[in-house]
Amino acid sequence: MKEDSSERYKNQSAKVPQQSLGRRSFVKSIAALGAGLAASPLLSETAQAPVQTVPATPPRTRAARSSGMYLTSEETKALNGEYGPLQEWAMKFLTKWGNAFDAERFIEIEGAFGGGPTSELETLNPAAYEEITRDGYKFPIPISTHYPFFGDRQFPLETGCKPVSPEQLKRDARMGIFCTGTCAPYLAGWNPPFGSHVVSLESSCIAYLNSVLGVRTHRETFPSALASCVMGKTPYFGFHTDEGRKGKLLVKVETKLRNSSDYSALGWFVGSRAGIDVPVITGLPGGEISQYEYMSLGAGMSSTGGVGMYLVVGGTPEAATIEEAFGNNKPEETFTFGPDELKKTYEDIMVPGSKEVDCVVLGCPHLGITEMMKVAELVEGKKVKEGVRFWLFAPPGIISQAETMGTADIIRTAGARIVVACFFQISHPVPKVFAVNSGKACFYLRGSFPDAAVWLGNTQKCVEAALTGEWRTV
Amino acid sequence: MEDSMTTPQGKKIVLHGRGIVGGKGEGRAIVLKHGLALCGIDGVVAKFGVKGEFQKGFVPPELVGVSVKGKILVFAYGTGSTSAGNCFYRTYRAGYAPAGIINKRLEAITTSGAIVANVPLVVGLDQDPCDLIETGDYVSVDGDKGIVEITKAS
Numbered sequence: 001m002k003e004d005s006s007e008r009y010k011n012q013s014a015k016v017p018q019q020s021l022g023r024r025s026f027v028k029s030i031a032a033l034g035a036g037l038a039a040s041p042l043l044s045e046t047a048q049a050p051v052q053t054v055p056a057t058p059p060r061t062r063a064a065r066s067s068g069m070y071l072t073s074e075e076t077k078a079l080n081g082e083y084g085p086l087q088e089w090a091m092k093f094l095t096k097w098g099n100a101f102d103a104e105r106f107i108e109i110e111g112a113f114g115g116g117p118t119s120e121l122e123t124l125n126p127a128a129y130e131e132i133t134r135d136g137y138k139f140p141i142p143i144s145t146h147y148p149f150f151g152d153r154q155f156p157l158e159t160g161c162k163p164v165s166p167e168q169l170k171r172d173a174r175m176g177i178f179c180t181g182t183c184a185p186y187l188a189g190w191n192p193p194f195g196s197h198v199v200s201l202e203s204s205c206i207a208y209l210n211s212v213l214g215v216r217t218h219r220e221t222f223p224s225a226l227a228s229c230v231m232g233k234t235p236y237f238g239f240h241t242d243e244g245r246k247g248k249l250l251v252k253v254e255t256k257l258r259n260s261s262d263y264s265a266l267g268w269f270v271g272s273r274a275g276i277d278v279p280v281i282t283g284l285p286g287g288e289i290s291q292y293e294y295m296s297l298g299a300g301m302s303s304t305g306g307v308g309m310y311l312v313v314g315g316t317p318e319a320a321t322i323e324e325a326f327g328n329n330k331p332e333e334t335f336t337f338g339p340d341e342l343k344k345t346y347e348d349i350m351v352p353g354s355k356e357v358d359c360v361v362l363g364c365p366h367l368g369i370t371e372m373m374k375v376a377e378l379v380e381g382k383k384v385k386e387g388v389r390f391w392l393f394a395p396p397g398i399i400s401q402a403e404t405m406g407t408a409d410i411i412r413t414a415g416a417r418i419v420v421a422c423f424f425q426i427s428h429p430v431p432k433v434f435a436v437n438s439g440k441a442c443f444y445l446r447g448s449f450p451d452a453a454v455w456l457g458n459t460q461k462c463v464e465a466a467l468t469g470e471w472r473t474v
Numbered sequence: 475m476e477d478s479m480t481t482p483q484g485k486k487i488v489l490h491g492r493g494i495v496g497g498k499g500e501g502r503a504i505v506l507k508h509g510l511a512l513c514g515i516d517g518v519v520a521k522f523g524v525k526g527e528f529q530k531g532f533v534p535p536e537l538v539g540v541s542v543k544g545k546i547l548v549f550a551y552g553t554g555s556t557s558a559g560n561c562f563y564r565t566y567r568a569g570y571a572p573a574g575i576i577n578k579r580l581e582a583i584t585t586s587g588a589i590v591a592n593v594p595l596v597v598g599l600d601q602d603p604c605d606l607i608e609t610g611d612y613v614s615v616d617g618d619k620g621i622v623e624i625t626k627a628s
Contacts, residue, residue, distance in 0.1 A: 093589060100494045100585050120563050124590060201556045221559030224586040238582065275509055276551045276581050306509055306553035306581055424519065444555075446531025447517050 068099045069235065075106060078231070085127035090227035097224055098235025106233040107197055107240055112143045112225065113185050114201030120222055132230070139176040140232030144190040146183055146202060181420055182395030184295065184366045186213065189397060194317065197240055199228045203308075204365045204440060207298030210309035212291075214317045216240045219308040239309055245318060246327035247280035247311050249273070254283055254338040259458040260296040263289075264439030265345040266337055267300020273335055276306040280325040283337075286314030295365050299440035346456060349442045353453025355473070359431030360466040361423045362459060363393030364441035371459070372402045372418075376410040378463040384415035389431065390466035392418045416466065424448040435465040486623050487606070491599035493620035494580065495588045499573030500614035503546045503607050503624075506533065511554025512587050513561035515542055515570075520561075526570020543570040546613040548603050551577055552584030559587045566591035574615030576603045576622055596620050 077083060079091035094106070122129040131137075169179055180188040183202045186209070192198050194214040200206050201220050209215040216239050218224065228234040238244040251270050257263055270279050279301070289297075289312065301307035311319035319325035362375065372394060384390045392411065394402070399418055402408040408418055423436075424444050433453045434445055445454050455471045465471050514532025516524050526543045532554075533540075542565070552558060565571060574594040577584060588595040594617030603622070607613060610627040 096589055097582075097586060100580060101582070120560060120590075123567060124563070203554060203556050206556065219556060219582045221556045221583040221586050222563060223559065223590055224582065271553075272508070275553070276579060303554055306551060306583070443531065444518065447514070447529045448519065448521055450530040 068102055068104065069095050070105045071095070072106075075233075084131050085125065086131040086230055089121075089125045089128040090230040093223055093227045094231065094233075094235055097227075098237065101235065101237040103235035103237040105236055106231070107236040109141060109199050109228060109232060109234050110196050111141050111190070111192055112139075112199040112229050113180075113190060113205060114143075114146055114199075114220070114225055121226065124223065137175055139229055141176070141229065143177045143229055144180045144185045145172075145177055146180060146185060146205075180395060180397070182366045182398075183364075183422065184208070184368070184395065187366060187368045187398060188395035197234070199225050199234055201225050203302035204295065204299035206308050207302045207310065208295055210239050210245070211298055211311065211316050212294045216245075217308075219302075219306065243327065245309060246278060246329050247319075247325045248277035248329055248332055249279050250331040250334040251279050251281045252283050252334065252336045253281060254336055255342050257284070257293070257342075259437075260290070260292045261437045261439070261456055261458045262342065263293040264296035264300040264437075265342060265349060265456070267297040267302075268304050268349055268439040268443070269300075269337055269341060269345045270310065270335075271301035271303060271305030271307050273333070274301065274305050274307050274310075276308075277332075278309050278311060279307065280311045280313060280319065280322065280331070281315075282313045282322060284312050284315055286312065289315055290370075291368060292371050296438060296440075299365050299438065300443075303440045303443040349439050349454075349456050351442070351446060351452065351454040354433050355453075355455075355471040357433045357435045357455065357465045357469055357471050358388055359426070359433065360388065360390045360435045360462050361393070361426075361441060362391075362437055362462060363419075364423050364436070364438040364444075367392055367394040367398065369398050369401050369405075369407075372398065372407050372411070373405075374459060375416070375463060376402075376407045378460060379414035379416060379467070380410050382414055382467055384466050385469035388466055388469050389426075390414075390416040390463075391423070391426070392416060393421060393423055394418060396420050433471070435462045435471055437462050486625055489599040489601055489603065489606070489622040489624070491576075491596045491620045491622065492580075493594070493596055493617040494585055495575075495593060495595040496618040497592060497594040498614065498616050498618070499546065499594045500612070501544045501546050501573040502627075503548050503609055503611045503613045504537065504540065504542065504572075505604060505607050505609045505611075506537070506547075506549040507604050508549070509551050509553035510547070510549040512552060512558035512584060513555045515565050516561060518555055518557050518561065520564065524564055524568040524570065526565050526568065541570065542572040545572045546574045546576060546615055547572045548576045548607050548613070549578075550604055551579040552581035552587075556583060558583045559590065562587035563590050566593070574613070574617070576607070576613070576615060578602060578604060596622055 078087040081088035180190055182188050192215045197216045199220050200209055200217040206217055206219050209217050218238055301310060311325040313319050313322050313325055411418060423441055431452055435455045436442060437459050442454050442456055511532055514529055517529040526541050528537045528540050530538045571591050571593055575588055577597045580597045594615045596615050596617055599622060607624055612625040614623045
């Protein structure tokens, strides 16, 4: 299906429908969906560069007033505004951004996760915004979106998250946008192949794609993701290159990690030391690490640090050996993560306070089906303590699956809620004491709920807190 | 070099680096020794309004509530949530953008944010800005030439 759709998009003709002005509702929901929008002319490019080499022969010219990037003639036309204000805006931004990183050229991308809310584009470049919100636009690549998720139909007020209408989703689909409604789209139908080049938002997703799936993406934001989606290309630097994916520092794990919250603690530790470099981790049991443990590890690193990729020797696909992980690099620094560091990191992460838990949150990043099943097993036949909110956050597709399997019913019968949203959108009423199983959640809870206590523990401990209303210290 | 590092109050120190986003800006410095997520200004969902102020959890406690408006932000590199570009643009639109950014290392998201908010950005200076510059120093940033001038507060 992926090939089908990407072929279809690539074969779009250079015609851009010009009819009809932006529709308000349409525009608004697009802004809400957080996806970049359509416009595709450039795709019928004649001289497509091979992925790894710059052809010796033109058609490439230096970008106007740029010091570096080589552009094809089509790219130059887009930059000069010949394909309208949207592509002009996108190319101006991307060449500036690419030049900052000494990118030599653009590389085609095969898909995207998120594209940047266009509500920002409205003020940044009204002409480009007008173009992107016209009827009939379609992105040159398929785009999955996450934010602000579908919105929860059951608890819109408590999550502060209004559902997107089915009509809107249909309109978006015609533009090449499909809503996975999650920060973890790889759990919900977006799985680009190993080695492919994509554009992705969401720090934990980026770390997962680069590290675990071997899919190549920058750490994108607004407007880089939107501009790249508009062009179907992104400047070729950093994680898109082979050398940008090699390790810079070494982390030796010398303690046993028992569960995903331990992995998130390791992530917290590594992120605050690795900064924006690629850490290489040894001492982990490669093939035994679960998907959610990888997710938690990367999410921790990309919260305390700006880590967009990590390598687990014997685990992640580009690190069969430590030699492969480092390539031509030598480790610039070495850190050890032993039992003391694990304990200390938990202390750093948690915000101490009352142990009378009133909100238990699982699902940052979103839970997969196996995590949901684990929770169901733990709560079956039991009841969440009165006054405690026990919320599970998961992708809509996973929730449907859990409903079909009866898993969701067990969880709901116990008094827990399964919510489509992001945990920090919880707003009514403001929780005072959180229990979570994710270092990433702890990091962002501090900012969103500055007065709350936050406890970190494994899923079982969090479930116990939900059932008893108490956080056990031992 | 040694002289410039032990400069008395009022004397200018000039550093050279690479201008990433053009333009000029000057103001008092706010220095973070490590990384900063730009969404730490006003927070990811701006729960407490858009005021251009650092939020708890993203910066050391003494900087919580401090306004970045008109300041020169000095930090090692960008970290954290990819919402930083949107958040920084939001802060800029509300009129609370800093006057300039100095980073030790170039990072994709901070660069993206600085480009859309037109905030001069200089990286790769010949001395470590996070060590040399202290919060309160008066700093000017020339993003076209990649030059940073520091007047020590003390």
